[in-house]
Amino acid sequence: MANEEFTRATDQSSLASGEATSSPLNAAKSAAQAVAQADTAQEPVPVDPATGQPVVQPTVEAAGEAVPETVTADANNVVHLPEGVSIDQIRVDGDNLVLVQPDGSTITILNAALKIPTFLLGDVEIPQLALTAALQANGINVAAGPDGALTVVTSAAQSGGGNFAQPAPGIGDAGPLIDLLPPTALQFGTLDRRELFPALRRENDLPTLGITPLSGTVDEAALSTEISQGSGGGTTKAVGAININAGGDGLGSLVVKNADGETVDVTNGGAIEGAYGTLIITRAPDGSYSFEYELTRNSLDHAGAGQVGSGDVVGEQFEVIVTDGNGDSVSSQIDIVITDDGPVAVDDVVGQASENAAVTIDAFANDAAGADGVNLVNGVALVPDTLSGGGALVYNADGTFTYTPASGEEGTVTFDYTITDGDGDVSTATVTLELKPDSVPEVTVIRAEGDDGVVWESALPDGSGGGDLTASGGLTIDTGDDTLDFIEVQDKDGTWIEITADGTSVQGVYGTLLVDLDGSWVYTLADNTLDHTGVGQTGSSDQVQDAFAVRVTDSDGDTTDGTAQIVVDINDDGPAATDDGI
Structure with missing residues (x-):
């Protein structure tokens, strides 16, 4: 009966011991319970049946400096541990290394199996050779990586450190004194399962x-x-x-x-x-x-x-x-x-270099495409029906437009355009073109150098003799930035004769005018006239004029008013009486 009670008590003690070794906290509790039981006077002290001497109980050492349960290597892959921490028993737990201390508590070094850190116990650094030997002694294989750092290469379950291959030895034969003892039912008190360190127990908290x-x-x-x-x-x-x-x-x-x-x-x-x-x-x-x-x-x-x-x-x-x-x-x-982000189109104002000249506008130059960009080939376009001028507008697929004015076009021309970015955002701006004023042609009649513009009736075949039958000159024509289109001269009947070739003939009242394409002219007196009114006067004292109105038209259709004239003076001839001899 005593043996049964002893066995039952031993089983309970073993159960408590099995629970205690499951964590550092329970290990500490077990040690404390052992101390408490040893100090209780009412509890029996076991004796060695062979010698009759009390069995010496292991002494529980006082707890040293508290060590952390979890440690993380610093930025230099160094683990700082208190002085006295043991590295004799090391286990692998996933990516972590676990140091089992002599009192059963553990220290978990996070992620240390992936890259084994340097161990610093107090101020003493554990040499890498010693650390490697300690790991291998615990059945942990290590290898050096490309950077020389050590890493665990196997994750085999690690032993708790006990050797159970040999059975426990016997305790020997009982001594002679055991026969003198009467049968006794040994009584052992029930273990008091008190929580010795409730403050150390905590629930798992989530980050x-x-x-x-x-x-x-x-x-x-x-x-x-x-x-x-x-x-x-x-x-x-x-x-x-x-x-x-x-x-x-x-x-x-x-x-x-x-x-x-x-x-x-x-x-x-x-x-x-x-x-x-x-x-x-x-x-x-x-x-x-x-x-x-x-x-x-x-x-x-x-x-x-x-x-x-x-x-x-x-x-x-x-x-x-x-x-x-x-x-x-x-x-x-x-x-x-x-x-x-979207594009930003900015208005433009552009002047014309010269009359009738085409104008090219870099409309996109002052615009902002935005972060999404604008494709200049197809991302810039004229807004339909916004061109105010009569000329032709062309987009050049590079951000520029070219406007060619209509003939004689002047003043202000406007149009709108859009730019569209990569994800479809649109911005609109207006281009204003300032065209040069249209020039009006001017014509001036000049005489040939040294020519007085006078013809003489006296030079006619039946005249009294002397003087010239012809007069010559030219036309000075100014068309501005335009060009000369054609010249017209009005004949004696009021008909405008277009000068289409050199030597074009225009009939006057008293003679014929021949005009070239460049405006040069020659007048020839054809016959005398009785329109001279100066009775008794001849020569330059009695003149009549043969006048021809002139007008010119420039390349954009502008025409002078026709007030310019080619005027030839015709001197009167008189009779000449000759003395007769008998």
């Missing part, structure tokens, strides 16, 4: 994550890169904070994911590319995190054709994932709003 602000806005209009030049205004950057509370488990990792599913570990800071820009995560010395998004390229995904700014936006999203020291994760999202 929390918050993004401030939840969304940021950037503007295509503010872009200024080699491939995207915005129209101006706004900003390309959005900033905010990533607020993390990893709880008692500590921060395991911080990861960001873009819309394509690409992930980057930014626990120590980093950047990830999005569809339209770059997200940069910064870790401050105090462990807090912030983000900055910078828009680096435009988007043609804006669907609101004709709408710009906040009226037409697209989004860029990044998922932020926080994982604590025991693998619990929580995520949130950084939302970026990208406003659309």
